[in-house]
Amino acid sequence: MRILIDGFGGDHAPDEVIQGAADAVREYGVEVTLVGDERILRERMKVLGVEPRGLSIHHAPEVVPMEAEPASVLKQYPESSLVKGLELLRDGGGDVFVSAGSTGALMVAATLIVKRMKGVARAAIATPIPTNAPAGMTLLLDSGANVECRPEMLAGFGIMGSVYMRRIAGLERPRVGLINVGTEETKGTETLKAAHRLLGEAPVHFVGNVEAREFPLGGCDVAVTDGLVGNVMLKLTEGWGKAFSDMIKEMFMASGKSKLAALLVKDGIRAFKARLDYTEHGGAPLLGLRRPVIKAHGSSNAKAFKNAIRQAKGFAGGEIIAEIEGAIAALKQAAPEGEH
Amino acid sequence: MRILIDGFGGDHAPDEVIQGAADAVREYGVEVTLVGDERILRERMKVLGVEPRGLSIHHAPEVVPMEAEPASVLKQYPESSLVKGLELLRDGGGDVFVSAGSTGALMVAATLIVKRMKGVARAAIATPIPTNAPAGMTLLLDSGANVECRPEMLAGFGIMGSVYMRRIAGLERPRVGLINVGTEETKGTETLKAAHRLLGEAPVHFVGNVEAREFPLGGCDVAVTDGLVGNVMLKLTEGWGKAFSDMIKEMFMASGKSKLAALLVKDGIRAFKARLDYTEHGGAPLLGLRRPVIKAHGSSNAKAFKNAIRQAKGFAGGEIIAEIEGAIAALKQAAPEGEH
Numbered sequence: 001m002r003i004l005i006d007g008f009g010g011d012h013a014p015d016e017v018i019q020g021a022a023d024a025v026r027e028y029g030v031e032v033t034l035v036g037d038e039r040i041l042r043e044r045m046k047v048l049g050v051e052p053r054g055l056s057i058h059h060a061p062e063v064v065p066m067e068a069e070p071a072s073v074l075k076q077y078p079e080s081s082l083v084k085g086l087e088l089l090r091d092g093g094g095d096v097f098v099s100a101g102s103t104g105a106l107m108v109a110a111t112l113i114v115k116r117m118k119g120v121a122r123a124a125i126a127t128p129i130p131t132n133a134p135a136g137m138t139l140l141l142d143s144g145a146n147v148e149c150r151p152e153m154l155a156g157f158g159i160m161g162s163v164y165m166r167r168i169a170g171l172e173r174p175r176v177g178l179i180n181v182g183t184e185e186t187k188g189t190e191t192l193k194a195a196h197r198l199l200g201e202a203p204v205h206f207v208g209n210v211e212a213r214e215f216p217l218g219g220c221d222v223a224v225t226d227g228l229v230g231n232v233m234l235k236l237t238e239g240w241g242k243a244f245s246d247m248i249k250e251m252f253m254a255s256g257k258s259k260l261a262a263l264l265v266k267d268g269i270r271a272f273k274a275r276l277d278y279t280e281h282g283g284a285p286l287l288g289l290r291r292p293v294i295k296a297h298g299s300s301n302a303k304a305f306k307n308a309i310r311q312a313k314g315f316a317g318g319e320i321i322a323e324i325e326g327a328i329a330a331l332k333q334a335a336p337e338g339e340h
Numbered sequence: 341m342r343i344l345i346d347g348f349g350g351d352h353a354p355d356e357v358i359q360g361a362a363d364a365v366r367e368y369g370v371e372v373t374l375v376g377d378e379r380i381l382r383e384r385m386k387v388l389g390v391e392p393r394g395l396s397i398h399h400a401p402e403v404v405p406m407e408a409e410p411a412s413v414l415k416q417y418p419e420s421s422l423v424k425g426l427e428l429l430r431d432g433g434g435d436v437f438v439s440a441g442s443t444g445a446l447m448v449a450a451t452l453i454v455k456r457m458k459g460v461a462r463a464a465i466a467t468p469i470p471t472n473a474p475a476g477m478t479l480l481l482d483s484g485a486n487v488e489c490r491p492e493m494l495a496g497f498g499i500m501g502s503v504y505m506r507r508i509a510g511l512e513r514p515r516v517g518l519i520n521v522g523t524e525e526t527k528g529t530e531t532l533k534a535a536h537r538l539l540g541e542a543p544v545h546f547v548g549n550v551e552a553r554e555f556p557l558g559g560c561d562v563a564v565t566d567g568l569v570g571n572v573m574l575k576l577t578e579g580w581g582k583a584f585s586d587m588i589k590e591m592f593m594a595s596g597k598s599k600l601a602a603l604l605v606k607d608g609i610r611a612f613k614a615r616l617d618y619t620e621h622g623g624a625p626l627l628g629l630r631r632p633v634i635k636a637h638g639s640s641n642a643k644a645f646k647n648a649i650r651q652a653k654g655f656a657g658g659e660i661i662a663e664i665e666g667a668i669a670a671l672k673q674a675a676p677e678g679e680h
Binding site: 132211225235240241247254257261265 | 471472484487488519521528529551552553554555556557565567568569571572573574575576577578579580581582583584587588590591592594597598600601602604605608609611612615
């Protein structure tokens with residue numbers, strides 16, 4: 001299997017990308033192609049002392065800046081690592097593409113280059129968030145690509161997320177929940193009510209509306225929302241994680257006595273941190289495209305890139321995309337377009 | 341000043357309501373009317389050993405059950421403590437009404453009985469949430485009454501929240517933020533873009549779009565959202581609070597060593613808990629009505645009711661409603677109806 005990775009995406013590119021890729025080659029037995037400026041990549045590999053075994057380079061002289069307007073990336077940065085990597089994926093030069101670059105740019109470029117699969121109205125960003133659910137995380141989608149969604153898009157997210165979690169997290173029957181203001185099926189907007197009906201007919205284990213309070217507590221394995229609510233949930237979760245971590249740090253740093261306490265529970269603190277660590281669960285798959293693409297966290301370090309590559313291996317090898325296509329087609333038959 | 345309080349709202353009614361009311365009479369020099377079944381209230385006061393000084397009772401033989409359909413409360417429970425209390429408020433029998441009953445029922449009944457103020461399209465539930473903002477909390481509105489909102493409703497929420505926070509929390513220029521998926525004014529739905537324009541013209545200190553990540557960190561004093569996003573934020577915050585508290589408990593209860601650590605930082609743990617304690621900031625005002633109404637938390641104990649009464653005193657005494665009416669009128673002039 002060949003993993004393609006954007007050598008110039010994220011805050012710590014290219015060094016941490018290179019290191020993570022090298023570690024992944026060694027640990028997971030995959031081949032990795034780093035996409036980016038060949039001269040720079042070779043030079044940094046030498047500086048980092050990284051062996052080229054299992055690693056190759058696909059040249060792309062440009063870099064997409066974080067502030068680039070997603071819609072114009074293809075025109076403005078045709079030679080970028082992002083665009084070149086996606087083209088290589090489309091053309092069969094690799095099995096999956098990983099990038100820690102701008103989410104918006106990746107989503108737009110991937111949709112234009114790799115294209116959506118048949119029957120999928122919109123692709124979604126599916127972010128794994130650490131929760132008390134059995135997999136240690138809940139997949140939240142859409143977490144930001146589509147601020148407004150029609151009911152059939154939301155139903156599609158449920159199907160895609162369910163297949164992904166079954167295949168990747170090994171859950172037999174992932175519990176798919178629709179994030180809403182109450183558990184009764186009469187709650188929420190007309191869109192949410194219609195999505196509730198569609199999900200009830202879809203080939204997933206639909207557990208109905210789920211209130212956001214239950215999300216951290218593991219109330220579902222796949223949380224379906226539009227990209228506005230999903231993005232707010234993702235970022236609010238990040239914010240509370242930061243706020244709580246700061247509070248705990250403050251608590252333990254207050255005095256000599258509290259510093260001693262920190263020593264006594266240092267394993268507990270480590271476990272606490274590990275549980276909130278996004279790098280453990282890899283990146284966010286873009287679901288609904290014809291080939292697998294993964295968005296790694298912008299602040300990914302080598303370990304996070306390595307985990308994203310492990311996840312990419314599962315995504316590429318699991319026939320997930322073929323299965324999603326089949327499930328979407330089944331939904332279409334159950335509820336033909338235009339009915340809702 | 342006379343505070344009216346629903347004697348039969350909340351999980352711990354009527355005992356904790358009575359106790360909280362008695363404590364408030366003593367501490368804040370207000371008079372309190374308990375609304376509810378007179379015989380039961382008198383009996384419980386006797387059992388609790390509560391002095392009737394400063395306390396009176398307004399008889400209402402019925403109780404609205406939590407599962408009651410909000411829209412039918414007026415017809416089905418005309419003699420309930422909720423309905424009778426709101427009627428008493430409307431008729432001048434008190435200056436403010438506090439209830440820990442069902443949020444939906446309170447909002448619908450209050451809108452029908454007390455009525456919305458002139459120029460306000462929809463009343464909102466404004467929930468104070470503990471954050472790192474200067475007031476120790478951020479006012480989140482709407483936190484659940486209106487799942488879909490037009491731009492002028494969102495602008496109205498910003499104005500109402502701003503006046504409330506200036507008067508109640510004593511902030512000179514409360515920072516009003518619009519919760520959105522990014523900070524640029526081009527982000528989000530058409531509704532959010534239009535609301536951004538309206539808030540920019542409104543008589544408030546508008547700080548623009550605020551990402552949910554900044555909410556816990558104190559990025560604004562008033563967070564404006566529709567009731568769907570607001571409700572998700574409120575409940576997700578509750579969920580993470582619970583999840584983090586459980587994790588900390590687990591960390592400190594793991595072993596003898598960790599229990600010793602807990603002793604060493606017990607002041608810190610207490611401060612941590614206090615910071616997450618909803619009772620510190622009282623209840624959620626319903627903003628946009630002609631008379632002040634406060635929704636206390638359903639699980640309120642005596643201390644929470646006492647704090648809600650303190651807050652009610654400020655709400656009733658602060659000419660907040662008159663000021664909101666003036667500000668809304670100013671917005672209407674700047675952006676006449678139908679323009680957006």
